[in-house]
Amino acid sequence: MQAGDRIGDRYELTYPVGRGGMGQVWAGFDQRLDRPVAIKFLRQTEVPEDERETAGKRFRREARATARLDHPGVPAVHDLGVHGEDLFLVMQLVPGIVLADHIAEQERLSVGEAVVIAAQVCSVLEAAHAASLVHRDLKPQNLMITPAGVVKVLDFGVAALLSPTEASRLTATGRTLGTPAYIAPEQAQAGPVGPAADLYALGCILFEMLGGHPPYEATNAPDMMRRHLYSPIPIIGEYRSDVPDDLAHLLYCLLAKDPAERPASSGEVHRLLTPFAHGDDKPGSVAERVGKRNFNATARTASAPPMSFQEGLTESRARARELAEDELFVQAAEVLERALHSLPEDEGELLAVEAISVRADIANLLMLAGDFQRARGAFAALAHDLDQSGGQQDLAEECWHQVLVCETEMGQVTSNSLVPPKLRL
Structure with missing residues (x-):
């Protein structure tokens, strides 16, 4: 792939924006409708031969899962097709800054700003869970803050629609779904994974926004998963003193080892977060700090x-x-x-x-x-x-x-x- 390539006789590639184990994401332009798009490729040649059929099915299901989520916090899906030996998915190009980068630059976010971001993620989870979709890999790298102050949840659907058989096979081969720093205990044990796992991941993200680091730290993935399973739940008040007691208690509940002890739904978490969203930290002020800086970085990359x-x-x-x-x-x-x-x-x-x-x-x-x-x-x-x-x-x-x-x-x-x-x- 290179800049200027034309995909599906309609989409022109402009510059690469990301790469994963089996694919690549490019920024591009829809020449027919004159709008910027993101084009995600599944490089079949980079997938082990015995997994290509399954990987292709997952890729198509990602498109359908994401397309079904009609929510401003989920990138819109425009098209799905084949280019040579590769599958491609055309989506809304999301400008902005990755939350992981924003945390790294700020070290710790204000309470109000962290709550505003978490509440927007909750809104997306409400829509997804109502559609029986579980993300299973929520993390700061999968969250974008746009110049308009909207939080977008990326990569929805890759793991959400895996069958129990597929999930068990991945776990058996050591490829546990989820990112170790944000993985729910039941997910680390390859147990049944439901909406509560997304709430646990949200708790890890909220802890990191407030504390400057995830709730647990380790040098390798197995040790990290053991910490999620057996280490005491950290208290955010021990890391900063300005977190209100009720918010600290909510965060503690989100990080409960037992899914039954976490809040009942993303809707309930959204309601409990609302009182802590301060006027000075509404999404517009988040965007003011990150939008222009990120656009300039993107322009230099391109x-x-x-x-x-x-x-x-x-x-x-x-x-x-x-x-x-x-x-x-x-x-x-x-x-x-x-x-x-x-x-x-x-x-x-x-x-x-x-x-x-x-x-x-x-x-x-x-x-x-x-x-x-x-x-x-x-x-x-x-x-x-x-x-x-x-x-x-x-x-x-x-x-x-x-x-x-x-x-x-x-x-x-x-x-x-x-x-x-x-x-x-």
Whole structure:
């Protein structure tokens, strides 16, 4: 697989975003609908020959399981197909930051922020458990926080639909389902696994968000599973003093060894978490801290091989022009965004002028695509920056005008619209 490859005569690969034991995930573009997508491949050649049929069945069931979960916290499934010897699954491309990375950067999250994230996961689990689906591998690496502040649960369905026979066979070969640091005791013993196992994993994740590390630590998987089975349940209050007693008690119950001693349902956990979700830590504030930083990192990952900014920009403009001529305006805007984020930090005056031009092009492309919300934000941000610098005032005025046009297109015309955007409070 390489950037530019076309899959199913419809999806163009742009850059790889992840790799697992038997597959690979790429960011791409749906050329037919001009939207970014994630394309997940099951590389049949990397699967042991005697497991290929079973792996293919699981992959298809993942698509169907995820597609059945109509919830904003689950990536939407768009397509399923075959490319050469590989199966592929086309899903919503989820921008944002992986929770594991967010915890690593922050060390410990505030109580309110951790609760907001856990509550959103609970909401997803409510929908999944109502559909008789158990995730079985919840962990911070499978949770994304989007720039809009929505928590997305990834990889739903790989283990959820395995039959008891398949689960027993995997356990017998030492391939216990689940990640050791977050695995429920009954899961570690290859016992019956139900919704309570997901609640245990959620408890491990909540403990890690609050304490900065999982509830149990070990140097190898067998020792980790023994700790889940036999070590005393850790008390979060011993690691930080600002966790309310009722929340600490809920966390203790989530980590109960016996599934029967955990809360009765994800709905009950959601209800018990709600009082601890503080206004300052609503999803929007989470997104404000992580959205832009993560987007920039993604853009750098997606960059072409090293070249000067001017060379890259010339190439990107040519590519964006081709895409725009085919009315693929969103894809054209993304090409320019990647070029913009490759701008050297120590930019000279010429590059600063080029950056302004690129930002204006991006805003106009978003407007042509009909994405008036993003276009409005792009025009407003550029106009504000131009006002602050005192440069290109004609362009600044044009951008403020386009802000009003976008608001009109979105039906947001009010009495306040008579006031120029830059003068509004």
